[in-house]
Amino acid sequence: MSLKDKVAIVGVGRCKFGENWDRSEEDMIVDATFQAYEDAGIEDPRKQIDAIYCGSLYSKNGSVEVSEALKLYKPLTSVLNYCATGTEAFRAAAMSVAAGVYETVLVVGYDKPKDRGVSGPSVNIRDVRDLPATPAGWFAVCAQPYFEKYGASREHLAKIAVKNHHNGTLAPESFLKKEITVEDALNGRMISWPFGLYDCAAQSDGCAVTIVTRADKAKNFRDDPVYVKAVASGCAPNPNTDPDFDFCRWKPTENAGAEAFEMAGIKDPGKEIHVAQVHDCFTLTELLTYEDLGFIEKGSAKEYIEDGYFELDGELPVNTDGGLKTFGHPTGASGVRMIVENVLQLQGRAGERKLKKQPTMALSHNIGGFPTGCAVAILGIDK
Amino acid sequence: MIMAGIETYGAYIPITRLPFSVIAGKPPKEGGPEKAVAWSDEDSVTMAVAAGKNCLAGVDHTSVDAVILATTTLAFSEKQGASIVAKALDLTGDVKTLDISGSLRSGLLAIEQAIDMVKAGSANKVLVIASDCRMGAPKSGVEMKVGDGAAALLISNDNVIAELANSASHANEMMDVWRRQGDEFVHSWEDRFINEHGFQENTIAAINTLLEKSKQSATDLSCACISATDARNLGAVMKAAGFKPDQMQDAFFGKVGFSGTAHAPMMLVAALEKAGVGDSVLVSAYGDGASAATFNVTGKVSAERRGIAFYLQRRRVIDHYNKYLSARDLVFGEYPPLDDQGISATVQFRNRDENLSLQGQICQNCGTHQFPKGRVCVRCGTKDQWQPVNYQNNQGKVLTYTFDAFYPAPEPPTAATIVEVVNADGSAGARIHMQFADASTQVMKTGLDVEFVFRRIHRAGKRPNYFWKCTPPHEQQLVAEKADGGAA
Numbered sequence: 001m002s003l004k005d006k007v008a009i010v011g012v013g014r015c016k017f018g019e020n021w022d023r024s025e026e027d028m029i030v031d032a033t034f035q036a037y038e039d040a041g042i043e044d045p046r047k048q049i050d051a052i053y054c055g056s057l058y059s060k061n062g063s064v065e066v067s068e069a070l071k072l073y074k075p076l077t078s079v080l081n082y083c084a085t086g087t088e089a090f091r092a093a094a095m096s097v098a099a100g101v102y103e104t105v106l107v108v109g110y111d112k113p114k115d116r117g118v119s120g121p122s123v124n125i126r127d128v129r130d131l132p133a134t135p136a137g138w139f140a141v142c143a144q145p146y147f148e149k150y151g152a153s154r155e156h157l158a159k160i161a162v163k164n165h166h167n168g169t170l171a172p173e174s175f176l177k178k179e180i181t182v183e184d185a186l187n188g189r190m191i192s193w194p195f196g197l198y199d200c201a202a203q204s205d206g207c208a209v210t211i212v213t214r215a216d217k218a219k220n221f222r223d224d225p226v227y228v229k230a231v232a233s234g235c236a237p238n239p240n241t242d243p244d245f246d247f248c249r250w251k252p253t254e255n256a257g258a259e260a261f262e263m264a265g266i267k268d269p270g271k272e273i274h275v276a277q278v279h280d281c282f283t284l285t286e287l288l289t290y291e292d293l294g295f296i297e298k299g300s301a302k303e304y305i306e307d308g309y310f311e312l313d314g315e316l317p318v319n320t321d322g323g324l325k326t327f328g329h330p331t332g333a334s335g336v337r338m339i340v341e342n343v344l345q346l347q348g349r350a351g352e353r354k355l356k357k358q359p360t361m362a363l364s365h366n367i368g369g370f371p372t373g374c375a376v377a378i379l380g381i382d383k
Numbered sequence: 384m385i386m387a388g389i390e391t392y393g394a395y396i397p398i399t400r401l402p403f404s405v406i407a408g409k410p411p412k413e414g415g416p417e418k419a420v421a422w423s424d425e426d427s428v429t430m431a432v433a434a435g436k437n438c439l440a441g442v443d444h445t446s447v448d449a450v451i452l453a454t455t456t457l458a459f460s461e462k463q464g465a466s467i468v469a470k471a472l473d474l475t476g477d478v479k480t481l482d483i484s485g486s487l488r489s490g491l492l493a494i495e496q497a498i499d500m501v502k503a504g505s506a507n508k509v510l511v512i513a514s515d516c517r518m519g520a521p522k523s524g525v526e527m528k529v530g531d532g533a534a535a536l537l538i539s540n541d542n543v544i545a546e547l548a549n550s551a552s553h554a555n556e557m558m559d560v561w562r563r564q565g566d567e568f569v570h571s572w573e574d575r576f577i578n579e580h581g582f583q584e585n586t587i588a589a590i591n592t593l594l595e596k597s598k599q600s601a602t603d604l605s606c607a608c609i610s611a612t613d614a615r616n617l618g619a620v621m622k623a624a625g626f627k628p629d630q631m632q633d634a635f636f637g638k639v640g641f642s643g644t645a646h647a648p649m650m651l652v653a654a655l656e657k658a659g660v661g662d663s664v665l666v667s668a669y670g671d672g673a674s675a676a677t678f679n680v681t682g683k684v685s686a687e688r689r690g691i692a693f694y695l696q697r698r699r700v701i702d703h704y705n706k707y708l709s710a711r712d713l714v715f716g717e718y719p720p721l722d723d724q725g726i727s728a729t730v731q732f733r734n735r736d737e738n739l740s741l742q743g744q745i746c747q748n749c750g751t752h753q754f755p756k757g758r759v760c761v762r763c764g765t766k767d768q769w770q771p772v773n774y775q776n777n778q779g780k781v782l783t784y785t786f787d788a789f790y791p792a793p794e795p796p797t798a799a800t801i802v803e804v805v806n807a808d809g810s811a812g813a814r815i816h817m818q819f820a821d822a823s824t825q826v827m828k829t830g831l832d833v834e835f836v837f838r839r840i841h842r843a844g845k846r847p848n849y850f851w852k853c854t855p856p857h858e859q860q861l862v863a864e865k866a867d868g869g870a871a
């Protein structure tokens with residue numbers, strides 16, 4: 001069974017991400033959704049949208065926020081999978097269309113952490129053993145073993161931050177628009193070794209929306225629909241207790257990637273994927289993802305980073321809009337925001353971020369938990 | 384008549400030392416006076432577990448019939464400490480658990496109580512642990528005098544290395560030192576009054592009664608372990624009772640400090656560490672009256688034990704007084720600590736084997752170790768074929784680590800590790816996500832050998848919440864990182 005070419009994206013929207021002090025969830029949802037309506041040429045959403053799939057990890061009132069914001073009282077499904085929530089909402093929506101249950105579905109990913117009154121992650125104490133209590137601590141456990149085995153260092157992580165900061169300056173909706181240097185990144189305040197401030201995604205509010213429909217009806221909405229080649233989800237044992245884990249990869253990414261490539265019929269991801277948005281919650285997560293998705297060989301990331309391979313003008317541009325690093329990580333929004341960026345890139349509508357070689361196949365990736373879950377979406381402009 | 388006495392012993396002194404110069408706002412001075420302080424993840428219960436673990440090294444845990452915890456510094460007015468200690472030490476389900484509290488004399492009283500139990504035949508082996516971490520008000524004279532520590536003695540009628548010869552008590556009632564319900568700091572009346580009419584009169588009276596009973600004179604004894612609050616008081620009793628300086632067991636002033644209920648038992652352990660067969664050791668303790676006892680040394684403990692000598696060598700010096708204040712929750716935060724129901728007691732109940740006994744499990748189908756416990760094997764998928772296994776006495780190896788600057792701590796960052804338990808046969812046990820205790824982050828590396836220590840992880844619900852941490856086993860001298868001059 002496969003999702004390949006059964007579903008297409010016909011409209012995208014993303015609100016301005018950032019510390020949206022003066023804007024509510026409702027404002028962000030309305031901004032992004034009406035942008036997507038316009039993009040899809042939808043004039044009467046109450047007739048043209050059949051259902052809503054919503055991804056929000058810590059909404060105050062649950063997915064009802066979406067129907068109340070849009071006054072669109074359609075079947076509403078809430079999807080959660082830690083930081084992969086956005087892509088998972090998209091996956092569920094795509095499956096509902098592929099199954100023939102609905103024809104046109106709205107995917108809304110959003111979160112609004114900046115109403116919580118803390119600048120960083122809040123330290124959760126849920127149980128005695130839940131330690132360390134910050135995501136930086138969870139994602140840092142691969143650092144030292146990977147560094148020791150493959151010789152990479154904080155400098156390579158810093159280069160990823162520099163790249164994403166640069167790309168973010170070119171995205172109108174990004175939060176941080178500031179070029180940084182490797183020195184800036186290395187000298188940032190330490191969060192959880194080896195992650196300094198610049199190795200960590202920003203915290204921001206945001207909402208991103210896609211409208212999906214049956215592939216055979218997509219051209220009723222627009223001439224250049226983007227086709228879903230695969231959406232896959234992968235899980236793996238908690239890396240903190242997995243007896244077979246080597247701390248040099250994230251297994252959920254390997255598992256989700258394998259399923260996605262098989263579904264999309266991709267044999268050589270490094271060649272066949274032309275642009276990728278990957279989960280850079282921390283710089284090391286992006287580094288591991290290059291390898292875990294098979295773009296390059298395990299252990300070789302440092303050479304590719306040094307060569308600028310993943311930069312905007314490189315062979316395989318990654319995080320062309322600046323990623324979580326500059327958009328921040330309003331959890332439910334991130335996966336959908338990445339899909340929006342890939343749609344814009346595939347349609348040649350990415351403005352200053354336009355790639356030197358027009359891509360036809362794009363990948364996006366979210367990973368979350370300790371991490372324990374991952375979702376990957378592959379999109380193509382050709383059917 | 385059943386002969387009863389001490390079969391073996393152990394002790395614990397927190398690695399953290401607060402120099403008096405740092406209390407005075409100056410840098411640490413090597414060789415200067417200092418005190419041992421239980422750090423932010425330690426309390427009377429964790430120190431008791433450490434001392435108890437050292438005492439029971441090589442002893443069959445199932446042979447312990449009762450555990451008595453003597454302390455004046457439990458987190459709870461209503462809720463036993465000994466029950467937590469028994470669970471953490473993996474004692475049997477039918478062990479009798481008992482706290483003795485209220486008086487600084489409780490440590491010695493608990494030893495005498497245990498000996499009475501063994502003599503009466505109601506128990507064969509009783510583990511007595513005395514542990515205290517009292518606080519004087521910041522910058523007060525009392526703060527300089529008190530220190531933290533614990534001692535554990537296994538009282539039995541079997542393989543005894545020191546038999547109780549005689550004991551005596553002297554009753555007294557006065558307000559000399561006290562803490563009311565809810566008081567954090569020790570109160571006391573005027574020094575000269577309480578020293579003379581409290582400590583000295585009573586201690587001397589108990590010692591004199593004891594010597595009379597045993598038809599001995601002070602100079603007949605090999606060693607006198609006289610628990611006192613400071614050197615001046617100790618000297619006064621020495622003179623009045625007729626002891627010579629070379630008979631006196633060092634009372635750890637300027638090293639550990641006066642450790643409350645644990646002080647007399649710690650001195651006794653220190654004396655036993657160097658005693659020879661045939662020695663006669665006197666121990667006395669004061670607190671709402673005084674008690675004294677003599678022990679005849681009849682043997683040596685078979686294996687090397689972690690006692691006072693071991694822990695006096697192990698130091699980590701604090702360079703800033705604010706770190707101490709922070710470790711003891713004596714600083715103001717923006718908000719007071721959350722006074723809510725804390726961690727679910729129901730969840731704690733279900734997790735008690737993992738949290739308190741560091742218990743994992745072995746799959747009977749494929750041999751995989753798993754922590755925390757679950758129903759289905761992560762490797763072979765078999766359901767419910769598990770054999771429980773306790774890791775607390777195993778060693779481990781650090782597989783990876785991070786230094787988390789966000790976790791609230793008096794000296795951030797907090798080192799968090801993933802440790803692989805090393806089984807007795809050298810094979811890999813379970814992997815456990817746990818914090819790193821006591822040692823500087825500078826010693827951290829992958830492959831570092833560690834052992835497991837029972838610690839207070841946090842105080843959600845304003846209750847101590849306990850789990851295990853890892854620490855290097857043989858670090859002798861772990862000096863704190865250079866003074867940063869800043870508050871913790």
